[in-house]
Amino acid sequence: MAERPILHRDDPQKAPLVGHVKVTREDWLNVARDILVSDGVAEVKVLAIGERLGVSRSSFYWYFKSRKDLLNALLDDWEGRNTAVIEAHCALDAETITEAVCNFFRCFFDPELFDQGLDFAVREWSRRDGKVRKRIDLADSARISAITAMFERHGFTQYEADVRARILYFMQLGYHALDQAEPLRDRLARTEGYLLGFTGQPPRQSELEALFAFAREKARR
Template sequence: MKTQQQVKTKKAELPESNRLTRDDWLDQAFWAVVAGGFENVKVQSIAEKLKVTRGSFYWHFSDHADLMASLLARWKLQQISLDQKLDSQRSGDPVKDLEDVVDAAFTQAGATLENLRFEQALRSLSHQNAEAAHMLAEIDAERMKLFESKFMAIVKDTKKARDLSVLLYLAIVGSYQALSRPVNPPNIRIYLQTLISTYLVQKMATK
C-alpha cells in the first residue's frame, strides 16, 4: 500500500498538463470575464492563478482564440441544457411549471451574480463579435420558445402566449439590470421575482 508521501510524490511528478483539465482553464477564464469582461481573459494571468506555467495552456488549447471559442461553446451548451430540462418538466400544474421557469431565471444569475455578469459581458462583446451576436440570438430564441410553451399551457392562445413571453423576457432582463447595480435594497431579488410571479404568471391563470 502506498504511503501518503508516496502519493504526494507521484502527483508532483506528473506534468502540469496532466494535473489540470480544460475545464480548469475554462473555469478561470469564466471568472476573469466576471471580474473584468472578455478583455480580462489573459493566458498568463490564468496560468498564475492556476499556479502553472504558460506552457501548460498549450496542452489543452491551440491559442487564445481557441480558449475563447471553447468558453463560449461551453456557455451555450449549459444554457441549452437548462432550457431543455425546464421544457421537459411537466408537473400537471402549468402555473407551477411557469413559476419554476421564473425561479430558474433568477437562480441562474448565480449566488454572487456571476452568471449574470458573464452574460452581460457577453452581450457587450456581441456588439463587436459577430459569432457572439449570432450565438446570443440563438439562445434568446430558445428562451422565448420555452416561455411561449409554458404560457400556452395556461392561456391557450398563441398570440397572447407570444406577447406574454416578450413581457416576461423584458421583465427578467430589467430585473438583471436592477440586480447588477452596485447598491440595492435588501431582498431585492425576492421582491422582483415575486412581482413577476404575481403579475405575469398567477394573474394569467385567473383570467
C-alpha cells in the same frame, strides 16, 4: 520555496493540485470564465490565466489550439450553463402555468443554475464582436421559444404565449441588468402579484410556499 496550490475552482472540496501536476481543461475554463466576468473578454489571455493557475502556458496547449479556441469553448460553456438551464426548467412538468413560471423563477434564485454575471459578460462581449452577437441572438430566441412553448402547453394561444414569454423574459433580464439590491423578503412578497401579472392567473399557495422555501435555502448558502 513552497509549492503554490492550484485549486479546482469549480469544487472547493476537491484536493488542490500542486507542483508540476497539470491542471485540467476545466481549470483553464473556470479561470477564463472568472476573468471574462470580472474584467471582460480583452483580459482573457493565456499568460494571465496560466499565472493565476501557477503553471506555464505550455499546459494550455494540451487542451486548446489557441486563444480563439478557448473563447469558443467559453461560449459553448455559457450556452450549456445558461440557455440549457432555462430550456430544461421550462420543460419541467407542472400542473398549472403559475407552477411552470415558478420553475422558471428558480433559475434566477440559484446562481448555480443561471450565472447572471456570465450572461451579461457575454452580452458586453457581443457589443464588439458580430459573431458573438449572433450567438446571443440565437440564445435569446431559444430561451423565448422555450418559454413560449411552456405557455402553449397550458392552453395559451401561440400569439398570447409569445407575448407573455417576451414580457416574462425581458423583465427577468432587465431586473438583473439594473442590479436591483432588493431584499429577498420584498422580492418574495411581490411574487404572487408577478405571477398574476405574467399569467393572468392567481398562483396556488402551495406553489408559492415551495418557491419561497427554495429561494430562502439558496439565499442561506
